[in-house]
Amino acid sequence: MKEKVVEYIEAAISRVKDSVFVDESRLDFDYMPLRLLHRDVELKRLAQAFHLLLDNLGRASPRALVFGGVGVGKTVLAKFFGENLIKVAKSREVNLVYVYLNCRTVESKWSLVLNLAMKVNPHELAVRGYGPSQMLRGICNYLNDNDLYLLLTLDEVDFFIKRTGENMIYDFTRLGEELTTFPKRIGVIFIARDHAIYELPQLDPSTVSILFGANTIELPPYQALELRDILLQRMIEAFKPYTVSEEVVDFIADIAGEQGDARYAIEILAFAGRYADLEDSRRVTPEHVRKARMKIYPRIRQDYLAPLSIQEKVILLAVARGVKPDEAYIDFKDVRKAYQICCEEYALTKIGLVQLQGVLAELSKTGLVNLKTAHGRFLVGLPEIPIEILRRELENTLNNERNKYRQSKKRPICS
Numbered sequence: 001m002k003e004k005v006v007e008y009i010e011a012a013i014s015r016v017k018d019s020v021f022v023d024e025s026r027l028d029f030d031y032m033p034l035r036l037l038h039r040d041v042e043l044k045r046l047a048q049a050f051h052l053l054l055d056n057l058g059r060a061s062p063r064a065l066v067f068g069g070v071g072v073g074k075t076v077l078a079k080f081f082g083e084n085l086i087k088v089a090k091s092r093e094v095n096l097v098y099v100y101l102n103c104r105t106v107e108s109k110w111s112l113v114l115n116l117a118m119k120v121n122p123h124e125l126a127v128r129g130y131g132p133s134q135m136l137r138g139i140c141n142y143l144n145d146n147d148l149y150l151l152l153t154l155d156e157v158d159f160f161i162k163r164t165g166e167n168m169i170y171d172f173t174r175l176g177e178e179l180t181t182f183p184k185r186i187g188v189i190f191i192a193r194d195h196a197i198y199e200l201p202q203l204d205p206s207t208v209s210i211l212f213g214a215n216t217i218e219l220p221p222y223q224a225l226e227l228r229d230i231l232l233q234r235m236i237e238a239f240k241p242y243t244v245s246e247e248v249v250d251f252i253a254d255i256a257g258e259q260g261d262a263r264y265a266i267e268i269l270a271f272a273g274r275y276a277d278l279e280d281s282r283r284v285t286p287e288h289v290r291k292a293r294m295k296i297y298p299r300i301r302q303d304y305l306a307p308l309s310i311q312e313k314v315i316l317l318a319v320a321r322g323v324k325p326d327e328a329y330i331d332f333k334d335v336r337k338a339y340q341i342c343c344e345e346y347a348l349t350k351i352g353l354v355q356l357q358g359v360l361a362e363l364s365k366t367g368l369v370n371l372k373t374a375h376g377r378f379l380v381g382l383p384e385i386p387i388e389i390l391r392r393e394l395e396n397t398l399n400n401e402r403n404k405y406r407q408s409k410k411r412p413i414c415s
């Protein structure tokens with residue numbers, strides 16, 4: 001008789017064989033699509049700004065600000081443009097380096113510069129004990145000594161500025177210009193989210209127009225028909241032939257068309273495919289799309305909660321549990337009570353009152369909660385995400401963390 005486990009393994013292998021996917025990784029967020037669709041105007045504007053790095057050697061430090069909502073292709077536009085600028089540079093025998101940095105996960109200006117140094121040359125530039133300006137100067141020297149040019153993309157700068165209070169845009173726009181004796185070698189693409197950008201005191205509309213002038217590139221949300229093309233391209237790369245019908249693609253494009261968000265569209269496609277596999281279906285059906293849609297709320301996707309610390313997640317959960325569906329705000333006192341219960345549930349050490357207020361202040365910078373005082377009361381609100389969905393998502397993630405911790409039998413996950 002066959003061992004049960006052998007049957008399990010064989011079943012798992014045949015399931016892979018029967019999967020609707022040919023290469024699921026083509027649906028990953030950071031996968032670079034073969035072609036960038038419907039962004040010709042924007043690519044042309046980047047070309048007009050950054051050709052100066054290649055044909056006006058040493059005389060210009062071009063910069064641009066790209067902004068738009070979630071999933072409108074800001075990151076992929078900058079990466080796609082960078083890759084192609086490198087190709088042109090090679091054909092013209094200009095040594096161009098392209099560096100992409102996401103500032104969301106970077107703690108300070110210092111670590112931002114360190115990250116840049118690591119990418120340009122980890123051995124020579126990332127020197128311990130150097131301050132940011134010394135290291136920036138080191139980078140400029142290095143480019144100069146080796147006759148290199150640099151196109152740098154700084155993504156999610158609005159997050160960085162809100163979080164750290166440090167306006168690095170100014171530093172980086174002047175980068176390479178201060179050293180007047182040197183040829184100019186650095187171009188920078190800054191990326192920010194649209195609704196956040198003009199809320200920054202450091203970046204009011206007049207500063208933006210002074211700093212970036214004509215190189216302010218706003219990406220509009222995608223129309224459903226544009227999303228359809230983007231989805232079709234991904235579908236052909238990721239799925240086996242005839243597993244996804246045009247009807248399914250149209251259905252997803254219509255759903256995501258409400259936000260104009262390509263990331264949401266691609267994520268629904270990926271989840272729908274996974275549902276099809278789970279049900280051993282040979283085709284992705286509209287019902288799989290409906291299930292996928294239920295699973296993902298556009299504003300609460302992986303990248304939204306993932307960067308939060310465990311304390312931040314627990315505190316957010318406390319707010320979500322405490323706030324009533326028909327009330328916009330919850331009193332801080334009630335957040336504290338709910339927080340204490342959550343800590344017991346997830347076996348976490350509680351933090352004190354002042355720290356709790358500090359974490360809420362941090363969360364408010366990400367837009368996940370808003371804070372106000374009214375009639376002497378400190379109030380906390382949840383502006384963005386339906387409470388039910390937020391609660392479910394947070395409970396799922398925290399349960400996963402707890403299970404991981406139990407399996408590893410390590411020290412408490414948080415103290």
Ligand SMILES: Nc1ncnc2c1ncn2[C@@H]1O[C@H](COP(=O)(O)OP(=O)(O)O)[C@@H](O)[C@H]1O
Nearest residue numbers: 029033036037070071072073074075076262263
């Ligand atoms: N014009 C496009 N053509 C092909 N794929 C796109 C396009 N715009 C966005 N995408 C894809 O959609 C997803 C979200 O794009 P992304 O650049 O991460 O958006 P943003 O940075 O604006 O949030 C990525 O998987 C990206 O490859």
Ligand SMILES: [Mg+2]
Nearest residue numbers: 074075076155
């Ligand atoms: Mg992005």
